[in-house]
Amino acid sequence: MSDTSNVTAKVTANLKDNALGKTRVVIVGGGNAGWLTAGRIAAKHRCMDPNSKVEVVLIESPGIPPIGVGEGTWPTMRSTLLALGISETEFIRQCDVTFKQGAKFARWVDGGADDFYYHPLVLPQGFGKTDLAAHWQLAKQQSAAESSHHTSNQHISPPWQLGSFANDVCYQQAVCEHGKAPKTIRHAEFAALANYAYHLDSGKFGVYLQQHVTQKLGVTHILDDVIGVLPKAPEASVCGFGDATEQTTKQDIAAVQTKQHGLVHGDLFVDCTGFASLLLGQHYQVPFISCSDVLFIDRALAVQVPYDSPDAPIATHTISTAQSAGWIWDIGLQHRRGIGYVYSSKYSSDDEARAVLRQYVGPKLDELTVRSIPIRSGHRHHFWQQNCVAVGLSAGFLEPLEASALVLVELSAQMIAEQLPQDRAVMDIIAKRFNETFAYRWQRIIDFLKLHYILTKRPEPFWRDNCDEATIPQSLKDLMLLWQYRTPSDLDFTSNNEVFPAASYQYVLYGMGFCSDKMPLATSAQWDMALSALEQNRKLTAQALAALPSHRDLLNKINEFGLSTL
Amino acid sequence: MTSLVALNPAAHRLHYVLPDVAVNHSARQQLIPVVPGEFSFVATQLPLVLTKHEHTGEFGIAALCGFAPGENVLVGGDTATPSWQGLYVPLQLQRQPFFLGHDEQGGASICIDPQNPAVGVLGAGGVVSGIASGVVSGVAHGQNAALPAGAERLFLDDGSATGYLAQAAELMKEIVAGEAQRRDLIALLLQLKLVQPLALDVTFANGQSVRLQGLYSVDAQALAQLPEADVLTLHRSGFLPAVYAMVQSMSQVYHLIHLKNQLLGQAG
Secondary structure, three states, rough: OOOOOHHHHHHHHHHOOOOOOOEEEEEOOOOOHHHHHHHHHHHOOOOOOOOEEEEEEEEEEEOOOOOOOOOOOEEEEEEEEHHOOHHHHHHHHOOEEEOOOOEEEEEEOOOOOOOEEEEEEEOOOOOOOOOOOOHHHHHHHHHHHHHHHHHHHOOOOOOOOOOOOOHHHHHHHHHHHHOOOOOOOOOOOOOOOOOOOOOOOHHHHHHHHHHHHHHHHHEEEEOOEEEEEEEEEOOOOEEOOOOOOOOOOOEEEEEEOOOOOOOEEEEEEEEHHHHHHHHHHHHHOOOOOOOOOOOOOOOEEEEEEEOOOOOOOOOOOOOEEEEEEEEEEEEEEOOOOEEEEEEEOOOOOOHHHHHHHHHHEEEEEHHOOOOEEEEOEEEEEOOEOEEEEOOHHHHHEEHHHHHHHHHHHHHHHHHHHHOOOHHHHHHHHHHHHHHHHHHHHHHHHHHHOOOHHHOOOOOOOHHHHHHHHOOOOHHHHHHHHHHHHOOOOHHHHHOOOOOHHHHHHHHHHHHHOOOOOOOOOOOHHHHHHHHHHHHHHHHHHHHHHOOOOOHHHHHHHHHHHHOOOO | OOOOOEEOOOOOOEEEEEEHHHHHHHHHOEEOOHHHHHHHHHHOOEEEEEEEHHHHHOOOEEOOOOOOOOOOOOOEOOOOOOOOOOOOOOHHHHOOOOEEOOOOOOOOOEEEEEOOOOEEOOOHHOOEEOOOOOOOOOOOOOOOOOOOOOOOOOOOOOOOEOHHHHHHHHHHHHHHHHHHHHHHHHHHHHHHHEEEEEEEEEEOOOOOEEEEEEEEEEEEHHHOOOHHHHHHHHHHOOOOOHHHHHHHHHHHHHHHHHHHHHHHHHHH
16 A cells, blocks of 8 residues: 555645656546556656656545456466566466466267366367367268268278367367466476466455555556546536536536645546546446346355365366356355356346356355456447547456456556557547457457357257347357358468467367258368377376476465566 | 485495496586585586476576486487496486485584495495495405495594595585575576577487477576676676676587487487
């Protein structure tokens, strides 16, 4: 925590006027969105250096706690931590961090005990050179045809011992199923044997970021409440939230009004105020576009569950288990698990939901605190208005099925840092590009999440209704038609702003049993390449299992010895 | 698994060690840990590299002796009777078969592995037992009638340590001190950012190739570009000769390749 009295003196001297001619970015809201954005901008623009042309100020309310969930990340977080100059060893020690190597989706297809598939972080073997997925598909269709028609194809017999898609084409499923870490104690910080991301304690991460960003990156921290906005217009006066007029929505923000520090002026304001969306939503009244017609989840029950013993194994992947009216997330941190049931209130009462959660967690749920969080699925119509841009929950929210919340924060922070308008004249152009970029990204995420729902065979109404054509975006329908004729490939995802690679779609599609049954047959040369890729994967699987330590063992060693930067 | 036993005159009065066997038996390691005091001797024949400890990830410094785990191209002879052919015997080999054991009170004692082929016991009535292969001598005359040629007893008949054991104890002390120095050297190298990963892609005379990974060396370029204050620090630390020994030793990779080529030629 910063020394408020010193900060107040320094800040009030600087806040009124931008006498030094720096571009001042004012971030409203702490939490992971606020601190990641502050850190990204301050690192990029070297705000520790007094000659920097940029200044970052973050105003955080002392009374409003962060949302406290949101524990899954993407491999992008490794680059983000590096960009902020954070040590992976310290991050792991301070934030209860564990390694995440993908997601295991259990019971999404027919709900049976053996029904699961993996979406790992490592690409299928030979991706880009060999279309292993296509051959796997053809082989699968052929062996199904064989067993019913007693025909045979010389390419398909014995080498293709077909199991689950992810396990056949990628070694990471085996690594996860065996509880192995993605690297060894000899690997340098951020280096990997198997591509990985993190599970982290959201609250501890925020605290750690705050301390690092203020002490090492030169960000000014103000602990205060923002109670109004001063529009940039001649003779304007401060308006409270809810007092904005149509006129003020077309005016820049000159300053935000705080309770104890008066007006804080700025050139760019970043709204990290969470669901409240104080600046973008309440002041600028940018409408919220719900996507509850596509994704039905509207409630979450979250709980923190201790391990049964200090050396209980820790899952190295997110476990997402389908339930009657939604699904349960299960994330293993070093010292406890984070578990939550996200469901649709249209298909389940709160009592029924609690019973489902209890079934999963066990009777010990009765001793634990369960939080109920309403989920409004969707996003703002646009994200950057005038000189204000929203990052994090203030921009929108979707169920955490693919841990997209933090990666959207990272992508937003990166774009703002890299394209920071140094001059009001260019801001509107950058705002327009930001809005287009992120409108595209939100849409792609919605499509990809919906994909997880539409291939189910589960009979419950929640699931049946999810398969209704009317609830499926056209963009997704188009892709599903295309994918009868070919496997998802980079040809389908050509925008610079793609979020998920083609391989991710393959993992979900074929993990759930989709059949690309109109594909043309392959040549024998292609079969040979595919077979050797399959063989290579078997080798890599054996090597990985032999070389990698158990997940908990590695975490213990990192806590004790640390990872070298080299 | 070796089981170590602390030496004491009562239990080990009749024990002896064959030092040459001890050295040769332990020699077949790809990486032999070395201490700064012996760098200048080792560097005349072998590359000095940094590696990370398997269980802790901590850096150590070792002489590179081969191109695969368990391979040592300086060991000649055959599988049954290996023999170290380097000019200098690293302390890590010289001190075999002795180990330093630590008891619960934190005290240290010299231990031995009774199963080590270099360790033997004088039997009652002069029958020799536990002899390593190839070193049996006939019954000799005199007080040590049963002692094989080249063998060294650990304790005299009165229970006091022999000169050999006393020497071994001194060697252990030297190694302990050397390991502490090695840690300091490594810390300094890391602090001054003088360590770089080493990628060694080697092709032998018969076309076989191998890639060595997990090795690190001193970054000679970074060393040459050190700021003045760091140069002074390095000099004052007393480690400058050791650092240059490491840099110069890298050309010994060619020596290793040459030895390997010879071995491959013979295998032909």
